[in-house]
Amino acid sequence: MNWYVLYTKPKWEKKVADKLLEMGVKAYCPTTVQVRQWSDRKKKVEVPLFSSYVFVQLEERERNAVFAVTGVVRYLFWLGQPAVVKEVEIAAIQQWLSAPDTYDVALDQWQPGEKVVVPHGIFKDQEAVVQEVKGTHYVLVLEALGCILKVAKK
Known part of the structure; x- marks a missing residue:
């Protein structure tokens, strides 16, 4: 099974990933914690690492199932084909996020x-x-x- 990149509505990345997981689709939305400043306070907020992108792993024939989820816009394409992300690249992102200072x-x-x-x-x-x-x-x-x-x- 390949990893594909979904383009989502702005600020919908985590919601889309959660809904896809509920449907039984393997989805990954890498997140990082940032400190955000408001006029009266600072707060740590979990934000997506890639704005408007969610990674999904599924069979080619099942690719259209993701459009049942509100917030999914389209697949990211590269050279006229849906962009495929290698398993080692997903693993590298996960490893880096687990220990970014090392x-x-x-x-x-x-x-x-x-x-x-x-x-x-x-x-x-x-x-x-x-x-x-x-x-x-x-x-x-x-x-x-x-x-x-x-x-x-x-």
Whole structure:
């Protein structure tokens, strides 16, 4: 079974994931805790790591079942096909969220435009393209995950 990416209505990620789980669909909405400031107080709030995205694992023939859930907009597509996320990428996200302070990435001599394999940390063994080299950090594009990673230089 493949992991697919659902696009949801804004602020509906956790509700959609809960409803999908109730239906028996394996769903994953990675969340992180942030401190939010209001005029009278600060509060820790659990927010989705990826805005408007929920990961679902199901058979190709069952993909339309998710549209029975209010808040689901569509699947995320890549090159004309529904975007498929590898099991190891989902596991990497889960592992990173379980202990975010234990991972460190060290980079030394990369140049813009160079294709590299991340040597350490949560994205270890992921292919990336060096987009920028700054004084204190690198900016990497992880094409397989569709995201940009900012990594501090050592």
